[in-house]
Amino acid sequence: MVKAKPKPIGEIIDYVKDFDKVLVAGCDGCVTVCEAGGLKEVQVLASSLRLYFNKEGKRKDIEETSLTRQCDREYLEPLLDKIDNYDAVVSLACGVGAQFMAELYKGKPIFPGVDTCFIGSTQERGVWVERCQACGQCIIASTGGICPIARCSKRMLNGPCGGSEKGSCEVSKDTPCGWHLIYERLKELGQLDHFEAPTDPKDWTTSRDGGPRKIVKEDVQP
């Protein structure tokens, strides 16, 4: 799932300081799971903003809501009737949700309330780790189910590099070397032949190098 972290409140104060009616809109999807932009975080941010502006003696209406998903039209549409009650929206959804809101609510300033970071998983409550870089052509079948694009700091396809030391990446002792993990896992699976077979250069056009991407699945299109 998409992982994000809350933006510093000062940054958000700066975005909304000139607007009188502000809606703080969360998303019940990914950002709820990583505790950055769900209803709970909406309430905390809205309350903090009210405390700040009331302290400054500035009257502002700061309202709260959270939508099932901000990246799907049907969940954004119900707000269309009410959106003109607000001068601006702070979206706590990931960058996708916030942008989709801006696309749909024309003429309404939309500000991001979180920094969207990566696609990852929950390691333990409060700790999220990157696992996928959405390169568009999954190769983990030959790397023991561990992605070298996401887990190797240099995205090497025929690793490890010379910096791998006792299982740690040279970038940081706290980062496991992706290729060390791959090697250990392939050994466990009895598939070290995969490790020895060279991997051809990757076609990065399916990744960001090919420009913004799009998926069309005709069988489900209306």
Place this chain on the structure above:
Amino acid sequence: MRLDYPPNVKIIKVPCTGRVDVIHILRALEDGADGVMVAGCMEGDCHYQSGNLRARKRVTYVQHILDQIGFGAERVAMYNLSAGMGVRFAEIAREITEKVKELGPNPIRRAQEASGESTKEAVHG
């Protein structure tokens, strides 16, 4: 024991401080409270194992927020004491009341007074 503590301290009972969330403390301040003290059991003595440890982390998070918005982190504090420490409770209640008095009223009320608006009751229920 008939111990005295300042009458302006309003007690809100919760089953465990683990129930106290960030938003509860912020809303108390929004409603005009001058300060909030969270009184949990001694560390290692939580009946629900780690409620008081969680509460401490949340209080720290609220302090971080208050610092960011220039509200003063010192208005919020966490203390640990057991149910048998009535004397200590009264002492802490006096201590935090004094500290909050020094900090002055809730900045929201100050702003309201400056703009001539009526002040809200400084309680949170």
